[in-house]
Amino acid sequence: MMMNIKKPDIVLILILLAALILNTYNIWQDDAANQYYLAAVKSMTQSFHNFFYASFDPSGFVTVDKPPLVLWIQTTFALVFGVHTWSVILPQALAGAGSVFLLYIMIKPRFGKGAARISALVMALTPIAVAVSRTNNIDSMLVFALLLGTWCLMRAVKQGRLIWLLAAFGMAGLGFNMKMLQAFMVLPAFLLFYLIAANAKWKKKIISTVLSLIVLTGISLSWALVVDYTSADSRPYVGSSQTNSVLELAFGYNGTERLFGQTTGNARGDMNGFGGDMQPPNGSSSTNGHSQAQNRGMQPPNGNSSTNGSSTNGHSQAQSGGMQPPGGGGQGGFGGGNGGPGGNGGGMNIFGTGSAGPLRLFQSALSGQISWLLPFALFGLFGMMISWFRDRREKMGQMKETLFWTAWLVPVAGFFSIAGFFHHYYLIMLAPPIAALSGIGWFAMYGLYKNQKDWASYLLPAAMLITAAFQVYILSGYTSQIGSAWMCVLGILGLGITMALLMLKRHLPFGKQLAIIGLCVLLLTPVYWSATPLLYGNSSVLPEAGPQLKTSAGSSGGMFSSEVDTSLLSYLRKHNTGEEYLFATLTTVTVAPYIIDADESVMALGGFNGTDPILTVSELKNLVKEGKVKYFLIPGNNSGNSELVSWIKKHGTKISSDEYSSSASSTNSSAQQSMRGGPGGGEQTALYQVEL
Numbered sequence: 223m224m225m226n227i228k229k230p231d232i233v234l235i236l237i238l239l240a241a242l243i244l245n246t247y248n249i250w251q252d253d254a255a256n257q258y259y260l261a262a263v264k265s266m267t268q269s270f271h272n273f274f275y276a277s278f279d280p281s282g283f284v285t286v287d288k289p290p291l292v293l294w295i296q297t298t299f300a301l302v303f304g305v306h307t308w309s310v311i312l313p314q315a316l317a318g319a320g321s322v323f324l325l326y327i328m329i330k331p332r333f334g335k336g337a338a339r340i341s342a343l344v345m346a347l348t349p350i351a352v353a354v355s356r357t358n359n360i361d362s363m364l365v366f367a368l369l370l371g372t373w374c375l376m377r378a379v380k381q382g383r384l385i386w387l388l389a390a391f392g393m394a395g396l397g398f399n400m401k402m403l404q405a406f407m408v409l410p411a412f413l414l415f416y417l418i419a420a421n422a423k424w425k426k427k428i429i430s431t432v433l434s435l436i437v438l439t440g441i442s443l444s445w446a447l448v449v450d451y452t453s454a455d456s457r458p459y460v461g462s463s464q465t466n467s468v469l470e471l472a473f474g475y476n477g478t479e480r481l482f483g484q485t486t487g488n489a490r491g492d493m494n495g496f497g498g499d500m501q502p503p504n505g506s507s508s509t510n511g512h513s514q515a516q517n518r519g520m521q522p523p524n525g526n527s528s529t530n531g532s533s534t535n536g537h538s539q540a541q542s543g544g545m546q547p548p549g550g551g552g553q554g555g556f557g558g559g560n561g562g563p564g565g566n567g568g569g570m571n572i573f574g575t576g577s578a579g580p581l582r583l584f585q586s587a588l589s590g591q592i593s594w595l596l597p598f599a600l601f602g603l604f605g606m607m608i609s610w611f612r613d614r615r616e617k618m619g620q621m622k623e624t625l626f627w628t629a630w631l632v633p634v635a636g637f638f639s640i641a642g643f644f645h646h647y648y649l650i651m652l653a654p655p656i657a658a659l660s661g662i663g664w665f666a667m668y669g670l671y672k673n674q675k676d677w678a679s680y681l682l683p684a685a686m687l688i689t690a691a692f693q694v695y696i697l698s699g700y701t702s703q704i705g706s707a708w709m710c711v712l713g714i715l716g717l718g719i720t721m722a723l724l725m726l727k728r729h730l731p732f733g734k735q736l737a738i739i740g741l742c743v744l745l746l747t748p749v750y751w752s753a754t755p756l757l758y759g760n761s762s763v764l765p766e767a768g769p770q771l772k773t774s775a776g777s778s779g780g781m782f783s784s785e786v787d788t789s790l791l792s793y794l795r796k797h798n799t800g801e802e803y804l805f806a807t808l809t810t811v812t813v814a815p816y817i818i819d820a821d822e823s824v825m826a827l828g829g830f831n832g833t834d835p836i837l838t839v840s841e842l843k844n845l846v847k848e849g850k851v852k853y854f855l856i857p858g859n860n861s862g863n864s865e866l867v868s869w870i871k872k873h874g875t876k877i878s879s880d881e882y883s884s885s886a887s888s889t890n891s892s893a894q895q896s897m898r899g900g901p902g903g904g905e906q907t908a909l910y911q912v913e914l
Contacts, residue, residue: 244352245355246315262293288401289401289445296309324366348592414626415626578641589692600663602659606666696747708747784811799852801851828862
């Protein structure tokens with residue numbers, strides 16, 4: 223008897239190949255790794271103690287600001303392949319392609335191969351998803367974990383087996399150990415889908431849900447509780463917390479502060495705070511309401527930027543990714559206003575994330591990263607609802623799965639519409655539901671277009687036209703980089719496809735092919751946007767996509783990272799008399815390259831924000847007495863950990879820069895030293911020697 227072997231879907235293979243190319247091409251040549259996390263990975267390869275606690279530095283002084291699961295994976299890759307930028311990026315790149323595959327296999331059973339291909343393609347070509355997957359930031363791995371949990375959830379519903387349901391919520395718990403409360407954004411969708419779709423009595427559903435939530439809670443809090451109940455003397459300080467607690471970090475800095483605006487470290491924060499999730503400099507907003515810090519390519523302190531952060535066209539040099547359409551003076555576009563939680567003080571506009579409001583995702587600040595197909599997906603959701611209303615019995619299963627993706631989309635979109643503090647790359651959380659609803663929506667709207675004779679048959683042409691018009695609006699903010707040809711071509715093609723769908727509906731024998739061509743037209747600009755990180759380079763700290771990278775890529779990397787000062791390194795090594803730490807400074811920005819490139823243990827007194835209350839003056843004094851550290855690199859005009867800085871300056875001897883700076887290195891490090899001087903420039907970094 224011959225076995226029935228299924229043929230592989232060649233289109234899917236091509237989509238996956240495209241995703242792998244977009245996610246991996248040139249990562250071995252591009253210095254695209256976030257130094258903050260790369261330094262932690264290198265430290266974690268040196269001992270199990272560092273590995274378990276996700277220590278930022280080799281001596282286990284302070285942890286990074288995230289839980290360790292993704293860093294554990296990156297460290298494993300680094301142990302196998304060596305500590306390189308590409309070895310720590312590779313897990314995220316593979317996870318990005320894995321997410322494309324998972325979407326395909328989840329959409330196909332209910333909606334067919336065509337819808338599954340579209341969903342996979344949209345996911346692969348989501349610009350912000352590509353940009354994040356090409357760095358060692360955590361978010362693409364988180365999305366993969368949540369999609370894997372979704373796959374388990376759908377198996378639980380189809381097979382009626384509790385083990386798959388527990389696995390689904392267990393994956394969400396693992397997601398918590400990747401990026402804390404961000405993983406819980408999908409829980410409303412998980413709960414809703416199981417309760418409405420599972421074929422079981424309500425008593426069994428409730429018991430199963432309770433058990434799943436117990437598993438979720440146990441897995442989520444397992445590492446946090448182990449760390450918090452370990453003696454503080456036996457582990458690193460929990461970075462970016464104010465009480466040395468993982469739970470406080472999870473529900474504060476990485477929790478409520480994302481919604482209401484960042485407050486941790488604001489009172490003492492300074493320029494050196496830029497690290498993993500950077501807090502911008504105090505007072506960085508200019509008088510015209512635009513922030514110099516908004517640019518992924520922030521201008522270095524060399525006097526090139528104007529005092530109010532405005533360029534000659536009246537827009538801030540800081541506005542990359544959040545480009546303003548013609549005539550827009552603020553973060554306007556759709557939505558307008560600066561209301562909502564967090565105001566402007568919590569990072570609302572600091573990083574070019576637009577103004578809070580129900581239409582924030584349609585504003586120019588965010589739309590180019592995630593929203594190209596959002597109107598089409600919303601039209602598709604409406605089309606699916608119409609199809610279900612007209613044929614409830616046949617479409618019930620499809621509608622339930624559609625509701626799952628809707629329940630993922632709505633709370634996440636709601637969060638980003640009002641949140642006070644987030645970065646562009648967080649928007650990858652919206653990529654799966656938009657991609658899924660685009661595929662489902664095409665399936666539903668084409669069915670109505672082909673089979674119905676009333677107004678519902680015109681939903682597909684309307685979706686094509688509105689989405690094309692919205693994309694033209696997005697492009698209008700980038701004419702200075704790419705000209706107006708893109709707008710004209712897209713507008714003409716979008717209008718032409720719409721007219722063809724309307725006029726030839728009753729006579730065209732290949733309507734399906736025309737509908738596919740129309741969708742391909744809508745994917746033209748996302749293809750280019752997704753390729754921009756490959757074409758122009760990408761910021762490893764604040765990943766984003768778009769033609770603004772042509773001029774800004776690399777600038778932010780320089781602003782939010784530093785390099786080893788070889789003359790300083792030589793001086794400190796020469797004068798080291800057995801101290802554990804080569805030197806100490808306030809933040810991880812200065813420290814990271816000495817860990818990565820010089821294999822030294824360096825102390826970040828205030829964590830990456832420079833404001834963590836890790837040490838008291840008495841504790842620092844004891845470290846000096848014990849011979850653990852004697853050199854301190856202190857930035858001028860700092861406002862972080864002022865008591866420690868005052869004590870160091872009072873009891874230390876300031877070393878003349880002539881003793882550790884050569885003429886060659888002073889030129890290269892001058893911009894860094896000015897940056898370390900804090901907001902407003904002023905006194906440059908100074909080296910102090912303290913011996914008691």
